[in-house]
Amino acid sequence: EDQVTQSPEALRLQEGESSSLNCSYTVSGLRGLFWYRQDPGKGPEFLFTLYSAGEEKEKERLKATLTKKESFLHITAPKPEDSATYLCAVLVEAGRRALTFGSGTRLQVQP
């Protein structure tokens, strides 16, 4: 069974304190790994797609990386507006494009 595990469940940072969120996966044939940001009561907002080990993507203070077993979302010098839940999802079958989501990491950045 495909599994996606995110850690930590919650993370509290001071403004400017860099850190990383982890997404480990056990799937049979990864077609893509996705990162989303979700604010309370809102829909997930697409951030990145990673397709192969070694790939990296960056957007402002966020950088996503992918290995054969896990992905990291690095947050550099975070600001309070980066506070949100960050969700990781995997796509296993290209024909059946349902995403399997992890339970997320709740990030709080304090000023």
Add this chain to the structure above:
Amino acid sequence: DSGVTQTPKHLITATGQRVTLRCSPRSGDLSVYWYQQSLDQGLQFLIQYYNGEERAKGNILERFSAQQFPDLHSELNLSSLELGDSALYFCASSPGQSSYEQYFGPGTRLTVT
């Protein structure tokens, strides 16, 4: 704003009732997906449609059904509602063939009393 719209934003109804949730995908997107998000289950895939045809099913109850219309909007029908059906319901869309990214709507919050 992802370009995906969902109505209504909030829905409060009683057990045993039936409701319909509506989703309009981004312009040009052929695939529509429905997901359920509850506190204890996280985001769970329900069903996918591509250009009017059902493409994949996830953990969708028999009391739930969906369809995609010729103009590509989709509706999710929930019947014989139970307290446990209270959740956020999200619709997502993607272009279909060449792109795997899914873009989510703002969701419908369903409360069953």
